[in-house]
Amino acid sequence: MTPGQLGEVLGLPPIPQGTWAEEAVYVSPAALRRREEPGEMAARLRVLPGIVDVRVRGDGFLEIAVAVPGELVAEIGPVPAPPSGGVSPWADSPRTWSNPGFVVRYAHVRAVAVQRWAAELGVGGEFQPELLTCRWDRAVLRSLAEVDSRRGSRDPGWAAYAEQLALAYHDAFERAPALPAGDEEPSALHTARVRQARAVRDVLAEGLAALGEAAPEVL
Structure with missing residues (x-):
């Protein structure tokens, strides 16, 4: 559901x-x-x-x-850029973890890179949302679950939301890898996490666009 x-x-x-x-x-x-x-x-x-x-x-x-909370990932995809309702609150520099803008942009860059690396490493197959059960995956899902209600709000708070989602995704990226390492074979769990990363990419791109920023693919 x-x-x-x-x-x-x-x-x-x-x-x-x-x-x-x-x-x-x-x-x-x-x-x-x-x-x-x-x-x-x-x-x-x-x-x-x-x-x-x-x-x-x-x-x-x-x-x-x-x-199965992971099912929500399947209904998230790219959307037309929303009208820019505000000005980005973030500076371009410093490009360190102390800058929330860097945290958000870098999360988008990582989510984009996961799609490319997944294709190169042969990660594929059917999306099984029931596999997204670890604490870091569930934290990402919890943030993604807000997007519909925020879209319908008169004050969606895109900046704070993007920061929240980005932080959850960085934790998942580092502690719940979406890609096989070394000689590890691609698994259904990798496929599920790659699909989740794609949802993160799309939601962050939407939030950045709403704040008048283009979502970066490299930094």
């Missing part, structure tokens, strides 16, 4: 909640917005494929736990 699929059912994009380290949860005020009984809506949602549980909070919001 992806954010897009949930959004169609709920009538508005769901918002990810928590760290997703152990459970991937979205929260939604859909029942209140539609003036429905939250318990009844929760009961309908529980029987849908891909949903583990639906809980009703005291404020009437629904907490929706999904079985």
